[in-house]
Amino acid sequence: MAHDDNSGKEVAAPVSSAADKYEGPSTGTAVIASDAFTDPGFPPHRERMTDLDPKADKRAERQVFTLFYLSIAGSIFAIASYIGFPIESGATGDLRLSTLTLGVGIALALLGLGLGAVHWSKALMMNEEGIDERHPIRGTEATRDRAVEIFKQANEESGIGRRTVIRNTLIGALVAFPLPAVVLFRGLGPMNVNPVESLSSTMWKKGMRLTLDPSGLPVKAADVTLGSAFHIIPEGINDFHDKLERKAKAAVLLMRLDPKDLNPSPGREGWAYDGIVAYSKICTHVGCPVALYEQQTHHLLCPCHQSTFDVENECKVVFGPAARALPQLPITVDSDGYLVAQSDFNEPVGPSFWERS
Amino acid sequence: MATVALIAIGLIFTGGGYALFSSTATAGTSASSQTTIDEGKKLFAANCASCHGAALQGTAAGPSLIGVGAASVDFQVGTGRMPLAMSGPQAMQKPVQFSPDQVSAMAAYVASLSPGPAIPDASLLDGKGDATNGAELFRINCAMCHNVAGAGGALTEGKFAPPLTGVASVHIYEAMLTGPQNMPVFNNANLTPEDKRDIITYLKYLEANPSPGGYELGSLGPVAEGLFVWIFGLGAIVAVTIWLTAKSN
Numbered sequence: 001m002a003h004d005d006n007s008g009k010e011v012a013a014p015v016s017s018a019a020d021k022y023e024g025p026s027t028g029t030a031v032i033a034s035d036a037f038t039d040p041g042f043p044p045h046r047e048r049m050t051d052l053d054p055k056a057d058k059r060a061e062r063q064v065f066t067l068f069y070l071s072i073a074g075s076i077f078a079i080a081s082y083i084g085f086p087i088e089s090g091a092t093g094d095l096r097l098s099t100l101t102l103g104v105g106i107a108l109a110l111l112g113l114g115l116g117a118v119h120w121s122k123a124l125m126m127n128e129e130g131i132d133e134r135h136p137i138r139g140t141e142a143t144r145d146r147a148v149e150i151f152k153q154a155n156e157e158s159g160i161g162r163r164t165v166i167r168n169t170l171i172g173a174l175v176a177f178p179l180p181a182v183v184l185f186r187g188l189g190p191m192n193v194n195p196v197e198s199l200s201s202t203m204w205k206k207g208m209r210l211t212l213d214p215s216g217l218p219v220k221a222a223d224v225t226l227g228s229a230f231h232i233i234p235e236g237i238n239d240f241h242d243k244l245e246r247k248a249k250a251a252v253l254l255m256r257l258d259p260k261d262l263n264p265s266p267g268r269e270g271w272a273y274d275g276i277v278a279y280s281k282i283c284t285h286v287g288c289p290v291a292l293y294e295q296q297t298h299h300l301l302c303p304c305h306q307s308t309f310d311v312e313n314e315c316k317v318v319f320g321p322a323a324r325a326l327p328q329l330p331i332t333v334d335s336d337g338y339l340v341a342q343s344d345f346n347e348p349v350g351p352s353f354w355e356r357s
Numbered sequence: 358m359a360t361v362a363l364i365a366i367g368l369i370f371t372g373g374g375y376a377l378f379s380s381t382a383t384a385g386t387s388a389s390s391q392t393t394i395d396e397g398k399k400l401f402a403a404n405c406a407s408c409h410g411a412a413l414q415g416t417a418a419g420p421s422l423i424g425v426g427a428a429s430v431d432f433q434v435g436t437g438r439m440p441l442a443m444s445g446p447q448a449m450q451k452p453v454q455f456s457p458d459q460v461s462a463m464a465a466y467v468a469s470l471s472p473g474p475a476i477p478d479a480s481l482l483d484g485k486g487d488a489t490n491g492a493e494l495f496r497i498n499c500a501m502c503h504n505v506a507g508a509g510g511a512l513t514e515g516k517f518a519p520p521l522t523g524v525a526s527v528h529i530y531e532a533m534l535t536g537p538q539n540m541p542v543f544n545n546a547n548l549t550p551e552d553k554r555d556i557i558t559y560l561k562y563l564e565a566n567p568s569p570g571g572y573e574l575g576s577l578g579p580v581a582e583g584l585f586v587w588i589f590g591l592g593a594i595v596a597v598t599i600w601l602t603a604k605s606n
Contacts (some may be wrong), residue, residue: 018481046604048604048605048606049605049606050605092566092569095569096569096570096571118600118601122604122605123374172470196445212547213497214493214494214497219546220546223544223546223547224546224547225542225544226542227536227541227542227545228536228541228542228544228547229498229541229542229543230547231497231498255541256378289501291501292501292502292512292518293541294512294513294516294539295536295539295540295541295542296539297513297539297540299513301512303501308512308513
């Protein structure tokens with residue numbers, strides 16, 4: 001069928017019988033099909049078993065009221081089980097039994113009601129096809145005029161257009177009303193600290209001992225045998241009331257490799273001690289704890305998104321979505337042979353943030 | 358070069374297989390310790406030396422066993438991981454190839470040549486420690502690989518941390534002590550023998566006490582639970598929708 005891009009109607013009209021009668025708005029570039037879908041109307045009316053057989057009708061009726069009875073029984077059972085299966089003992093088995101019986105009772109109560117109502121309407125209520133015509137959403141002209149009239153009248157009577165001070169103070173009050181929430185929510189964030197600074201540094205500092213998580217006992221270099229992985233927290237972290245917040249940044253994984261396997265870049269040779277390396281446990285992707293250490297391949301795997309870091313090569317990313325290597329904690333030993341930090345991490349730990357250089 | 362390597366691998370496997378089938382040795386149970394060590398030496402020569410070397414020095418096919426100790430041998434052979442059936446991402450658990458006496462004979466032989474971690478004392482394996490402390494240590498040191506419920510988990514390139522349910526206490530202890538395969542070593546300075554006992558207590562507590570939430574779907578967390586809801590939850594919604602809109606018969 002021929003048509004042009006600008007006015008399909010004009011070209012299509014002479015050849016299409018359907019389009020002959022068409023008087024609506026322009027169809028634009030749409031192709032008007034001659035074999036348009038026609039409304040097939042209703043399928044032939046079919047009687048249900050309950051319409052034809054009085055026995056089936058009786059049976060359906062029994063099913064519906066049985067479901068409603070079941071619902072009542074479920075409600076009573078739920079109340080009875082709340083009383084009959086107390087959880088005061090705190091035992092796991094009691095809690096489990098109480099939850100189970102309450103759930104079964106309430107489920108019976110609701111499902112009995114719902115299934116009964118649907119079964120009733122499907123099997124017993126009037127069996128007749130019908131159409132509800134869709135009516136236009138736009139109101140009549142009279143309704144629309146009346147609505148405008150009401151607005152105008154309201155404006156007159158309230159004087160909102162005329163009394164501008166009242167109007168403006170009302171708007172001002174509405175704007176001011178959510179402000180306390182903003183102030184209160186700000187209180188949930190870090191106070192009296194610069195967030196950028198707080199994200200950029202951890203509590204590690206020069207001379208601070210590496211201690212075991214969770215006991216806080218210091219670790220001797222000699223204790224870290226080849227193939228070991230120690231989960232480390234900073235010395236004294238357990239004395240802080242916000243130790244979890246501090247640990248979320250300062251957690252460290254300590255590993256010992258054969259010194260021959262390590263390939264430090266120039267300037268970082270002194271950051272390990274005899275093959276012992278300490279890396280931040282916080283993934284540079286979205287901050288999950290990276291601690292799945294494979295002692296043969298020397299790979300560190302993050303359990304959340306499978307970022308893999310190569311401990312031999314300064315924890316550079318070898319797989320996964322992380323963009324940066326894990327920050328390294330430079331370590332050495334003090335005079336008593338305990339492992340200590342040389343400084344804080346070489347860069348901010350964890351995921352990227354806006355101000356991170 | 359590749360052909361040579363293939364032939365070498367083939368020879369090692371045929372030799373290893375032959376050695377397996379030809380081992381008819383049986384360990385004397387009540388023999389003195391030197392007899393046990395001699396017995397272990399024979400078993401080692403017949404079953405292990407082709408890969409690990411006659412003097413435990415290791416070969417291209419297997420690592421040196423110098424200093425691994427009796428605990429390592431007891432774990433690897435006692436769980437059926439050794440002798441290795443085939444190379445792969447990691448040694449798989451198999452039916453145990455030797456009797457407990459044969460395993461302890463080999464362990465005694467390996468320990469007699471060079472010192473290493475010993476098989477733990479039964480008092481550390483009774484599962485009567487502090488389960489709460491064990492749970493905390495397990496969450497810090499083990500849960501990231503083995504799952505908080507000990508259900509195991511995936512590692513890189515086909516390796517995995519095995520589930521810990523049904524594992525003998527002695528094997529859990531030895532695994533922590535020796536760090537088999539890619540598992541890190543948790544020596545007694547990192548987790549003291551009492552800590553290890555507490556961790557075993559926690560794992561045995563998990564085995565004895567079922568999940569309070571009912572069926573745990575393998576304790577695999579959101580993956581298994583999401584799949585269950587996706588299939589059965591959505592399936593039920595689709596079924597109800599069809600029932601709602603279908604005309605009654």
